[in-house]
Amino acid sequence: MSLPQRTTVFIVGAGPCGLAAALSLNHQGIHDIVIVDAVLAGENSSRAMVIQAATLEALNNVGCLDKVLSVGDKVETLGLHDGSSYLLSTDFSLLSPYTKFPFALRVPQTETEAGMLEKLDELGIKVWRPFKVVSLKPSQDTEERLFDVQFESGDILKAKYVIGADGAHSHCWFLNLVRSEAGIAFSDLNGDEKHDYGNLSQLALGDVSYTSPPQLDTREGVSLTFSNGNFTLFTPFPADASPDKTRSVYRIVSSVPVEDGTAPHAPSAEYLQSLMDRCGPPSLSSDPAVNLHPMRVEKVYRSSRYCTRSAVPERYFARKSNSGGAVLLIGDAVHIHSPIGGQGMSLGIRDAISLGPVLKAHIDSANGVASDTLFEEWATSRHKRAISVVALTKRTLGIITASRRVWSPLLKLGFAVLRFLCTFKFVKRMVMYRLSGLAEI
Ligand SMILES: Cc1cc2nc3c(=O)[nH]c(=O)nc-3n(C[C@H](O)[C@H](O)[C@H](O)COP(=O)(O)OP(=O)(O)OC[C@H]3O[C@@H](n4cnc5c(N)ncnc54)[C@H](O)[C@@H]3O)c2cc1C
Incomplete structure (x- = not known):
């Protein structure tokens, strides 16, 4: 034809x-x-x-x-961490008054x-x-x-x-x-054409399996960690869409420290693990000094990088x-x-x-x-x-x-205020509403 x-x-x-x-x-x-x-x-x-x-x-x-x-998979919870401590854990079910679909789909x-x-x-x-x-x-x-x-x-x-x-x-x-x-x-x-967001100017992404199962709060659908100007994301792959039916696969995303230069086009297992060791939560580290259950990225199914613009x-x-x-x-x-x-x-x-x-x-x-x-x-x-x-x-x-440049006691105070605000349901609901796009269909 x-x-x-x-x-x-x-x-x-x-x-x-x-x-x-x-x-x-x-x-x-x-x-x-x-x-x-x-x-x-x-x-x-x-x-x-x-x-x-x-x-x-x-x-x-x-x-x-x-x-x-x-x-x-339906994602019902989103966890936000400052290094190893919780900042906010929130729940998409707070969206139920506004939508038939009070979750994010992974x-x-x-x-x-x-x-x-x-x-x-x-x-x-x-x-x-x-x-x-x-x-x-x-x-x-x-x-x-x-x-x-x-x-x-x-x-x-x-x-x-x-x-x-x-x-x-x-x-x-x-x-x-x-x-x-x-x-x-x-x-x-x-x-703002220079797009200088320090370590966040580049992100590396990978769909990976680990040498041993990550010790994370399994109730958390998506886990985000911010620390010292870095960002990481961790989320399990939906079983029905997994590239490997024989083991658990996870999506990881990490900022790339400026001193690393340009991230490779298809980041390797070693590269992604080194980012997680430096930017991620202790529970995803391969360093026994910070993680009681050290683990490593074993296999990369797909990976890519993103330059922030x-x-x-x-x-x-x-x-x-x-x-x-x-x-x-x-x-x-x-x-x-x-x-x-x-x-x-x-x-x-x-x-x-x-x-x-x-x-x-x-x-x-x-x-x-x-x-x-x-x-x-x-x-x-x-x-x-x-x-x-x-x-x-x-x-x-x-x-x-900015969190990288802020005087540390001030940053701690800011996080304490944020933690306090996030004990209120309406604050959590506001965050979820904004992320869900429902505010602006
Ligand atoms: C590394 C990375 C991570 C991302 N992570 C997320 C995320 O977590 N969440 C999120 O929401 N978004 C994410 N995005 C963004 C998301 O992938 C895009 O928003 C989405 O792909 C946009 O879809 P699109 O259809 O507009 O464009 P594209 O997906 O880019 O599709 C454009 C299509 O047009 C075709 N095309 C181009 N030029 C021509 C031509 N001249 N003639 C005919 N065909 C043409 C291309 O071949 C392509 O298939 C990410 C993007 C990248 C690169």
């Missing part, structure tokens, strides 16, 4: 956000969709591991929640994408691979406002609406094809010229920030799902020649949400980084 030559809605990129957009459009009764991806298979690296409650609501609304629920991004792909397949929607988009030009040979989408293969497709779900850097480093073809600038809001574009929507179709951007194409807080993919999926009804209304009103106000309104509201999430992650990074 060859690529169609014309479509109403064209989606560039079959990452989680492009797939969610296709599901949302189909749910709205829009079936004239083409979705392509430049590569033959989805990326198989360690990326998002948690889906927030607001995104579970959104996936449920487009009939795709069961697929991801069936492989994921599921690797590869499985989330697989679930969405399976659903699309059932609906008869195919992802065309490998088709790399190289340009978008206003169509010259038609009365309608259309794009000529050009592919590396030489194929050309006409489309009325183009959804850019091509990630943070589809073209080359930090340059996204659809966003740059639409002439939309992308930068850090505070001009943040940026949002000036607009989410554009027409390339009066004669061109509409370009709408979603996902990492329009917001990037540190994965701390596990917000990126969840926000992107909500961008995608919220776009379905807006496109439907645009198509329906006078057969698609409606005013672009609908798109402008959608774009403004999504832009606000992205700014708020970027600000949340930057604040978190700022607090952890």
